[in-house]
């Protein structure tokens with residue numbers, strides 16, 4: 001037991017803590033402090049950054065199983081994101097850094113965490129800033145709106161009938177995210193999206209698996225027609241660029 005350090009305990013599951021705690025009350029106290037906010041678990045169940053990472057890690061690790069239920073994963077990761085205490089001091093530095101991006105007229109990305117099975121970034125948009133249509137090859141995503149208001153359009157890529165037939169996207173959702181709301185995507189559904197901010201917006205984005213060289217290489221940006229394809233509702237022709 002001497003070799004355990006604080007982070008090791010933090011990364012242990014909560015049931016694991018309870019089991020250890022029967023024999024080691026002092027460790028239970030440490031665990032409670034680590035997993036809660038200021039030593040207490042608030043009624044609404046807010047969890048601090050370390051506890052959040054532990055829980056996401058546990059869920060995201062399931063991607064290595066033969067059968068990974070991505071729909072179930074994004075549901076669970078979204079529920080965890082909604083419980084994240086954004087006031088946690090562990091996040092204060094990242095939110096402080098976002099001030100450096102104000103006025104630079106582009107979307108800013110700040111890496112919060114990268115592990116083998118997932119990564120988390122803080123993305124900041126100023127009013128009117130947008131990210132055009134792009135996909136996330138073989139990945140899932142959970143976007144938590146921490147601040148602001150942003151429109152998110154999601155699309156599925158329709159199977160091409162023939163090699164020379166047009167590339168078509170089906171718009172499956174358009175949502176306006178505000179503080180405390182989430183948007184999700186899986187490798188099969190809503191995988192393509194575009195975003196445009198109404199006001200200063202900060203998103204906490206969780207991607208599982210994380211980007212690597214291959215996924216970056218496979219990532220595709222699309223130019224999408226503004227008018228529906230052949231008048232078909234929510235179907236748009238796209239070209240890769």
Ligand SMILES: [Fe+2]
Pocket residue numbers: 134135136193
């Ligand atoms: Fe994206």
